Amino acid sequence: KAGVTQTPRYLIKTRGQQVTLSCSPISGHRSVSWYQQTPGQGLQFLFEYFSETQRNKGNFPGRFSGRQFSNSRSEMNVSTLELGDSALYLCASSSGQGYTDTQYFGPGTRLTVL
């Protein structure tokens, strides 16, 4: 089976712009979670989607949003970018409910905000 894929792998944006990141889970997986990784804060949970519904959300401002499509692919959007949004954004998929099963991570999207 193909693993979790994320596109694009690298992005450079300027402050105030918006960005959309995409994640394709492992075939058959219905849960997709998103994480932000920075050197200072480590890995932090953004949100989780299951069957097109957002099930859980981390402590991030409303500028961070996401959605999941009927084929389980997911996108996250960050509006009005700030310098502090520079990070590696990782998505993970699992076969069932995300909090009980093994999470498989993609390679990440490296976002740089100038």
Place this chain on the structure above:
Amino acid sequence: KQEVTQIPAALSVPEGENLVLNCSFTDSAIYNLQWFRQDPGKGLTSLLLIQSSQREQTSGRLNASLDKSSGRSTLYIAASQPGDSATYLCAVSSGGGADGLTFGKGTHLIIQP
């Protein structure tokens, strides 16, 4: 709020040694604990998942143990190799998934040839 701590933050050992990485968590009401490795600039690779009802899991040269009551897990790596050099992350799932996985900051491991 669940907090996860990993000790040591960095470790450098010669090839061939057996080593232990430690992970502790503050809330013992977990569903599972997962160990990952991360190579520089890359995503996370799942190594082992231990459900809350289990005491240990093994995969090849890796063995992970879980003591839920004391809030501790260890990852044992036998006969270390230079290819084991990476950052090892421990993550727990708790609170019904409301906070996703809670990660430690990781142990940066270097195996000297």
